[in-house]
Amino acid sequence: MRKPCCDKENINKGAWSKQEDQKLIDYIRVHGEGCWRSIPKAAGLHRCGKSCRLRWLNYLRPDIKRGIFAEDEEDLIIKLHALLGNRWSLIAGRLPGRTDNEVKNYWNSHIRRKLIKMGIDPNNHKPHQSFSLPHSSSAEGASNTESMNKDHRVPIFKSPVAATHRRISFREEESAIISSPTLNLDLTIALPSSMIGALEEKAIQNSESTKTLDMEIDLNC
DNA sequence: AATTGGCCCAACCGCCGAAGA
DNA sequence: GTCTTCGGCGGTTGGGCCAAT
Structure with a gap:
């Protein structure tokens, strides 16, 4: 059994106060982003280090x-979702100033619904034939492939791409993006410029894994 | 005015991989 | 090689807000 990331006692949970944010x-x-585990104590916060990290990355960061x-x-x-699946951090990395949480929320609350309305299966980005909303589908069928959010409004589908290829290495993913025939300018513009040179080099070196990933993506798109 | 239902988003949970001992 | 710790990620949930009834 894994230890909890922090002492559960004496730890605040829930919404952050202005004072906590300011701290x-x-x-x-003053100190920069360092060891998240030690930040709460050092900053005088009764919060878990993970909670501090999340708050900073998703909300307080100046950029x-x-x-x-x-x-x-x-x-x-x-486009990126079609290529990468539910790898929100990678998608967010190509949208300057956006966080993975924000992208994820926006996808689930807006884009997914929009695609469904347009008759496109948000899982594989193909026009769907039998895709249906949860109320019209059998509960049995739905239970295996999707989960519902709390009020059963919108199905949370597990992307086949993400489900199959979760935790593909960063290099492989970058290579896949760089070498993707369907995503060129849009993506290279958003790619962090400091990484482009190194990544292109890596893309060549990792051409084997890239081929594999591209092939897998082709199967899913 | 009160209630209900839907939407949105911040935050938590649990898992995983990487790094270090 | 194994174990432990930490950071990071995606999935999920709690709760506030708002429009409709």
């Missing part, structure tokens, strides 16, 4: 872009 911001401004997604951002998310 975390102040600490990171976060908030507000509605632009059309081109949405388009890019759809």
Whole structure:
């Protein structure tokens, strides 16, 4: 049995107060992002290190872009999702200022529904033939491939791409993106510039794994 | 005005891989 | 080679807000 990431006692949970936010911001401004486990104690926060990390990365970071997604951002998310599946952190990495949580939420609340309305299966981005909303599908069938959110409104489908290829190495994923015939300019623009040179080199070196991934993606798209 | 149902999003949970001892 | 710890990730949930009834 794995130990909990932190002492559960004396740990605040739930929404962050302004004071807590300020403490975390102040600490990171001075000391930078370091060891998340030690930050709560050092910053005087009764929070789990993971919670601090999440709060900082998803909410407090100064470079976060908030507000509605632009059309081109949405388009890019759809393209990247078709390629990568539910790997939100990778998708978010190509949307400057957006977090994985934000992208994930936006996908589940907006894009998924939009695609369904358009008659496109959000799992594989193909026009669906038998895809149906949960209320019209059999509960038995649904239970194996999808889970519902709490009020049974929208099915949370597990992407076949993500389910099959979860935890593919970062290099393989970058290589797949760079070498993808269906995603070129949109993606290279968003790719962190500092990584492009190194990644292209790696893409060549890892051509074997890239081929494998591309082939798998072809099967799914 | 009160209730209900749906939507949205922040935050938690549990798992996994990487790194270090 | 094995074990432990940590950071990171995706899935899921709790709860606030708002529109419809």
